[in-house]
Amino acid sequence: MERIASFTVDHTVLVPGLYLSRRDGxxxxxxxxxxxxxxxxxxxxxxxxxxxxxxxxxxxxxESRDAVIYFGPMGCQTGFYFLYDGDKLTGSQAIALLQAVFARAAEYSGPMPGCSAAECGNYKNLSVEEGRAYCAWYRDLIASWTEEKLKYPAK
Known part of the structure; x- marks a missing residue:
């Protein structure tokens, strides 16, 4: 059986950041x-x-909603995947989108989106404060990120 692409990344040298994981079409x-x-x-x-x-x-x-395919957590609990349509956004535009969205989330003061039994299968496990704090931390981490920094670190 072939290894999936994410298993070929050397996780022993991986540090927090923003990386290009793969392109599929x-x-x-x-x-x-x-x-x-x-x-x-x-x-x-x-x-x-x-x-x-x-x-x-x-x-x-x-404004880039039509390019967004998916955003969700990794099972290993170390981060998230963001999938987008590369025909609609360049790498630079995707980075700028994430920078803007994390900046907005870091300042978010409304009710947690999707925080009801009708909208979410585990709605009691949500916290605007926790989400905002982690978004602020990540906003600061990627504030000066560029396409040149998207490459995974090597040994």
């Missing part, structure tokens, strides 16, 4: 790494869930 996948892998320091379920609700909602309400 016009679908581009960004790796939004929040935690260094295999350190025992992971995003809690509530932190991941809260960031997911804020960022997915803001992406799908942005």
């Amino acid at each position: 016009n679908v581009v996948t960004f790796d939004l790494r929040f935690k260094r892998p295999n350190t025992g320091q992971l995003l809690s379920n509530s932190q991941m869930h809260s960031v997911e609700h804020l960022i997915a909602t803001l992406l799908r309400n942005s």
